[in-house]
Amino acid sequence: MGSKWRKVKLALGMNLCVYGPRNHVADNDDDYDSLPPPPPSQRRSDAALLSPPCDWTSVPATPAPASNRLRLSKSLSRSSSKKTCSICLASMRRGDGQAIFTAECSHSFHFQCIASNVKHGNQICPVCRAKWKEIPFQGPTDRAARNNNDEFMTVLRRLPPPRSNSARNPAPIFQSPEPSIFNDDESLDHKIDSTNTTFSDNKTPTDNLNHGRKVNIKTYTEVSTVVKSHKLDSFTVLLHLKAPASHSQTPRAPVDLVTVLDISGSMAGTKLALLKRAMGFVIQNLGPNDRLAVIAFSSTARRLFPLRRMSETGRQQALQAVNSLVANGGTNIAEGLRKGAKVMEDRREKNPVSSIILLSDGQDTYTITQNRPNYEMLLPLSVRPNDSSTFKIPVHAFGFGGDHDASSMHSISEASGGTFSFIETEGIIQDAFAQCIGGLLSVVVKDLRVGIECVGPTVYIGSLKAGSYHNRVMPDRKTGSIDVGDLYADEERDFLVSVNVPVEETSILKVSCVYTDPLTKEFVKLEGEEVRIERNNDVAKISIEVDRQQNRIRAAEAMATARALAENGDLAGAVSALESFRKVLLETASARSGDRLCASLEAEVKEMEERMASRHVYEASGRAYILSGLSSHSWQRATARGDSTDGSSLVQAYQTPSMVEMVTRSQASLLGSPSGQRLLRPMWSSFGSQPKPR
Incomplete structure (x- = not known):
């Protein structure tokens, strides 16, 4: 205890303020109340921190009475028990061992959380966007103190007076200039991790990886039997495809993920705090071979975090970048997507799976006109399908709240091959992200194309019902195809084919598919069974x-x-x-x-x-x-x-087991129960790609 008070005295001598551990300062609330407040002339923020050294401020460094130098905020002992930190959303209760910072605008945060914001150049309140005159930062203590679990010395720095009109605008997230070409993506290190996979003597590793990893093709006819003498003008055949399942001892394909996040002024407060928490969940569940980039947009867009592997270091850097977000300005969705597409286009190397996540709570006011909106202008050409209708980079769009432009978000996702999700209640944003990445982290089929061929000489294709999937029927109406793209583990697809069948014909169709295994890069071709109909006079089922x-x-x-x-x-x-x-x-x-x-x-x-x-x-x-x-x-x-x-x-009906598992993990993390903590292992550990022990 003596060493702790020596640190307090040292800080007082340096004209700094220290947050001491609560139980070493006062044993009850009355002890806090007994501390005399400073005179009004010395009060600045509710934290009542002392003036830093004179090179930071013009306030004289003359020591004041010690009782005025160490005034603990009453919000720490009383009102904070009912508050939550607007950055991490965790409770700010007394006695939890965390320092509380209350700014001059009266908003309170965990000191660690707000100090991380300040570290990245933010000098405004994340809640009300008020310009602060004093900002928190951390001063390191000695190694021995850290080993004894003592708190870091926390101090407050007085900002210099603003120059010209700079105080009117919030500080940029990062001060460093943005490169013109985003070719600084972190190099890949792809190695199939077989540490948890046992190979038999008569199988190669590739054989083992592909065992049971085939797409399953089934066909169903609309009725079981057809009368012998009947001609079928429009007979329906169902094509059912199911992707292979994921296995705990099978590695998965790594992902390149770019998140394009709306930080306009309407995102201030709870929305931004929930977005940060959801992004934290995404970051923690990406593996060391996955790469993440973060684009933030408001009136303009900026690459906040380059495409980096989510190693232990990469995760910490990504979390710091996300925590530095501050809401301000308008909504320029087109510019955000342009930056996100540029990250994908300029990268030197590519992971097998690539995707963009877009979140916005508003309407683009820079590109779209309300009279005759042209939503195609929002989506860059580099992520649209090419001439062969193969999707390049799917954009999974999330409309946040009741004021977003659902039509534009749906158009963006539809044109790129992604999905559009409507987040009506702010609290489910993390679950919505979890469901999305649960699928992206389980891709087992790439560039799937289904082929349909008429068998009988007088059988013809009438139509294909394939939803938004690009499909075509050849002019002779004897063959057709459907471009399905990527499939998640256990994912199913159903397509309806209408055919014209003459009298007495029993052989109808042959179905096949081709795709690429994203893990092994192997090209796979599968032939389904020939579709036949039974002709008799029995009652059709x-x-x-x-x-x-x-x-x-x-x-x-x-x-x-x-x-x-x-x-x-x-x-x-x-x-x-x-x-x-x-x-x-x-x-x-x-x-x-x-x-x-x-x-x-x-x-x-x-x-x-x-x-x-x-x-x-x-x-x-x-x-x-x-x-x-x-x-x-x-x-x-x-x-x-x-x-x-x-x-x-x-x-x-479309959720896969991987999606369900990730949503369950998200909900367990929000509940914070002991059983939930056991579920909070990184997603990549389920697929055999584990980080090296530290």
Whole structure:
């Protein structure tokens, strides 16, 4: 205890203020109250810290009475017990061993959190954006003190007076100039980690990695049998694809991820704090072979953090960069995406999986005109599909709150091959990010293309129902293809093919697919079984599998129709279109059999009808909810929608086990329970790529 008070005395002699551990200063609240306050002439902030050395300020360094030099904030002992830090969102309770800094604008933070902000050049309040005259920083103590778990000496620095008009504008996040070419990405070090994988004597490592890692192809016909003498003008065949599962002892493909984050003025306060927490979760769950870059945009855009591997050092640097974010300015989505695309375009090396995450809570006021909006202008050409319709870089867009431009965010994701999620409730932003990266960290199939070929000489393809996936039928209508792109582990895709079959024909189609294994770079080609129909005079049995997928496609079509009507001001017509589909749905064979997918469709349609109750409700949430639903159905991929990621909506029909695991981990981290802490291992540990022991 004596050594601690020596440090206090030393600090007083240096004209600095020290936060001492609470239990070494006072044993109860009365002891805090008994400390005399300084006279009004010496009060500055609620922290009441002493003037730093004279080269930082013009205040004389003449010592004042010791009682005035060490005044502990009452907010630390009382009101802070009911507060949370706006940066880390953790509680600021008395006796938890953490120093509390209260600025002159009256907002309080953990000292460690706000000191990290200041370290990166921020000199304004993260909550109210008030310009501070005094900023906190940390002074290191000696090694012996750190080994004894003593606190670092914390001091306050008086800022020099502003020059000219610089005080009107917040300090930039980083003072260093931004390079013109983003070719400074950290080098890759790809090695298949087989430390947890046992290879048998008669198998090569590649054979072992590919064991069970094949796409599964199944086909279903709409009825089991067809009358011999009947001609089929429009006969439906379901193509069902399922990606291989992930295994705990199988390494995964590493990811290049660029996050493009809105830090406009409307993000100030709770929104920005929750975004920082969500980004912290993403950073902690990326592996040492994954790379992350951070773009922040408001009126302009800046690369806040270059493309770096998420090693232990990389994670800490990325967390510091994210914690330095300050909300201010307008919303320039196009410029943010341009910077994000440039990071991807200029990188020297590429990980097998690449993606951009875009989050915004507002509307682009720099590129889009409200009269005749052209949303294509927001998406850079470098991330759009090329002539062969292969998606380059999917942009997974997240609309945050009720004021974002859902139409533009949906258009961006749709054009790039990504998904659009609607985050209605601020608190689920971390779960929404978790669901997204749960998929990205489990990609097992790259550039998948499905091929369809008619077998019989007089069999022809009528149409392909493939949602937003690019598909084509050749002019002779004998062959067709669907560009599926990447698949997450355990992910499924269903496509409907309509064919014309003449009398007596039994052989219909052959289905095949080609793709690349992202881990081994191996090109894989698979042939499915030939599709045949049985002809007899028995009563035909309807396929539930085909019927439920037909209902899914009809639901998406009804949603698109309702949205078009609502945009034209006909909310009653929109509700009527949804209600008409719901009545038809309930009469189908799959719905009557109790199919869960159909039950989810019905619940989703009801929710959409409620969100079209008035123009105000539609503008606030209905449009975003419908567009997120259309995105989910058209890509057959899970999106966050409304105020939950684990509700009863159809979004759960597309969730993969990896997504569910990551969302569970996110929710456990928010609860902070002991059982949750056991779940909080990095995602990459599930796939066999583990960091080296320290």
